Amino acid sequence: GTTIPIAPEKAAPERQQPSSLDDCRRCDLWQNATQAVAGQGVHHAKIMLVGEQPGDQEDLAGKPFVGPAGALLDKAMDEAAMDRRKIYITNAVKHFKWEPRGKRRLHKTPAQKEVMACHYWLETELETVKPEVLVALGSTALKSILQSGSVTMKDHIGKPFRHEGRWVVVTYHPSYALRVPSAEARHEAVAAIVAALKLAQRLAD
Ligand code: URA
Numbered sequence: 001g002t003t004i005p006i007a008p009e010k011a012a013p014e015r016q017q018p019s020s021l022d023d024c025r026r027c028d029l030w031q032n033a034t035q036a037v038a039g040q041g042v043h044h045a046k047i048m049l050v051g052e053q054p055g056d057q058e059d060l061a062g063k064p065f066v067g068p069a070g071a072l073l074d075k076a077m078d079e080a081a082m083d084r085r086k087i088y089i090t091n092a093v094k095h096f097k098w099e100p101r102g103k104r105r106l107h108k109t110p111a112q113k114e115v116m117a118c119h120y121w122l123e124t125e126l127e128t129v130k131p132e133v134l135v136a137l138g139s140t141a142l143k144s145i146l147q148s149g150s151v152t153m154k155d156h157i158g159k160p161f162r163h164e165g166r167w168v169v170v171t172y173h174p175s176y177a178l179r180v181p182s183a184e185a186r187h188e189a190v191a192a193i194v195a196a197l198k199l200a201q202r203l204a205d
Contacts, residue, residue: 021094021121022036024094024095024118026117026118026120027095027113027114027117027118029093029114030095032095032097032098033054033059033095033096034060034062034096035059035062036094036095037054037058037059037063037091037095037096038064038094039064039089039090039125039129040063040064040088040089040090041089041090042087042088042129043128045086045087045129045131046087046131046132046133047082047087047088047132047200047201047204048087048090048126048133049073049087049134049135050091050092050122050141050144051069051091051092051137051138051173052091052092052093052109052137052175053091053092053094053096053097053107053140054094054096055067055068055069055096055107056096056098058091059098064090064091065089068178070174072178073137075190076174076190076193076194076197080197081198081201082198082200082201088125088129090125091141092110092119092122092141092143092144093110093114093118093140093144094121095118097114107175115140115143115144115149119144119147122145132167133166133167133169133203133204134166134167134168134169135168135171135196136170136171137171137172137174137193138172138173138176140173141173142170145163145168146163153170153172156168156170157170157172157192158170158195158196167200169196169199169200169203170196171193172192176189177189177190177193
């Protein structure tokens, strides 16, 4: 008669604890990204800025906030007299999530399950840097910091609060300021970011 082959045991999905960010397989975003983008800044910075995820240019450069959003952020930091060399800048999600749009790679907002998977790395950064103040740039950053997909910016914007022993200041993402259609609204968004950075500095003093 015929022999029925014993089904090979289904391989366990690759979800081992990554020892380094470069090898992270906690979610699938690594597959389409060039590289993981870790945070950047001084070891015991008092202030940590948290963005969403690397953009197209950050994905290629391997450094956070070096593209257009970074340029706007640099301008806001200048206005707030915040020295980028004295703070720490990172993202809630370390791999660029995108979809093709013609020749361009169009940013896609990370899902909360990806944010939660990557929270492991934010925790690592928090333990290393030990900041006193976190600035959440946009809603993905806030959802990561609070580990909740249901929090909304409007409840927290302009109202700093304490969370796990540190201050959290919530403001717009610089890309939002780049996207708003009218010049007036754009100025307002930039002014709000500048105000949040100034507030973060006062809270860190
Ligand atoms: N947007 C982000 O949230 N982070 C970056 O590093 C760049 C753009």
